[in-house]
Amino acid sequence: MHTTTGAHFTRIGFILAAAGSAVGLGNIWKFPYIVGENGGGAFVLVYLATIMLIGFSLLLTEMLIGAKGKGDTVSSFESLDPTPKKRWKYAGFMALNGLVIMSFYSVVIGWIFHNIYTLLFFGLPSDVPTAMAHFTHLMTQQPFTQVLWHTLASLIVISILFKGIKQGIERLNLYLMPALVLIFIVLLFYSMRFESSFLQSLSFMFYPDFSTLTSHSIIQAMGHAFFTLSIGMGALLTYSAALPKSASLAKSAFYITFLDTFIALLASVVIFAFLFHFDAKPSQGPGLVFASMPVIFYELKTMGFVLALLFFLALAFAGLTSAVSLVEPFVEYLINRHKSSRNQAVLLSVASYYVVGLVVIASTTQGISTYLQIGSRSFFDFMQYISDSILLPFSGLVMALFVGYVMPQKRVKAYLKDEMPYAVYVLWLVCIRIVAPLALIFMFLNLTGMVTF
């Protein structure tokens, strides 16, 4: 049997590494801007419902495959597959999804590096339009600057993965995750001082106005639920293969889901409170965090600079800990199944997403962008779209069917019986057998235009 090459995590190390994977740019960069673009509360409600019904159960499903299959993505499916031909192992190629995601994720981490650099050398912008103009300038007119930062992000990923992830990542997360939460709590208190804007932010986030909900936003909310919980590309599967025996799968899945959702909501409430206070619009797209946060910190005057630096550093590390988990599954696959050395495997994986990342950068650059449109989308948007609306949900569906129908139920039940009360187990089973597949099939039919609503 092929097993993972890494050492086992400690229990807390596993939670931290898994939360480090889940809590990333998706929570702090992406969630607020898609909530903004989709009109707030109703979108948040769909997102929360998806997280609870589908996200959590699929997260547990993915972790179960890793923890019991005990290998890289392909080997884990293979060892759990009860059919003679073992074709389910091909589902393990979901590890490639991580490289697709990295092609734009690394570019966005680069934007954070650039922000840190301009912060250190040029200070903070004083208003949202100026900050937005800087961001747009970077996106559309400075491809080489972006390539530089994308390269730096890739080199950092290489250097961490060369060493193996346990030492570096476990320790990194131990300090950075609490720091991130702490910084946001400080900001939350600060934003509460803008009483009316804070209330406006809460009502924007939690008062559902269903007239803003379109079928597109429902699909985006569902897709983001996968993305934010790192479901469907084998990150948590691969980490779970190194889970210590004593750890509870269900509890770990719960902590990860809770932490991830909590940080996404916290970040959004804070960001919108500041935005409303400065009369800015929530629908600013990918530039939202890059334009609004620096201005928030500018307002904080003396402390602001330090906090801004901390915030963007924390954001960079949140991004990097997720990035490592996006690449590691394919690295493990290459090591286990193709006998690559770790270094070779890392270089090959990083090189492949690095090159696609260059195209992503070109796709937002003025003058070239029109040649890199796919339909109505830029290549950058397209990569995000296929990953969170197609690749991750598709792998999610495959995992639900595999554990729900293909694996012998007695075995699955035996794995989970000490983990949770029987009623919860039945609920989980209904979710992965019926609710999740139906929702996902519905989502795909809608994407292909066969069902509209």
Ligand code: PHE
């Ligand atoms: N969950 C990460 C985020 O929210 C992104 C990610 C997706 C990481 C899939 C690993 C796997 O930023």
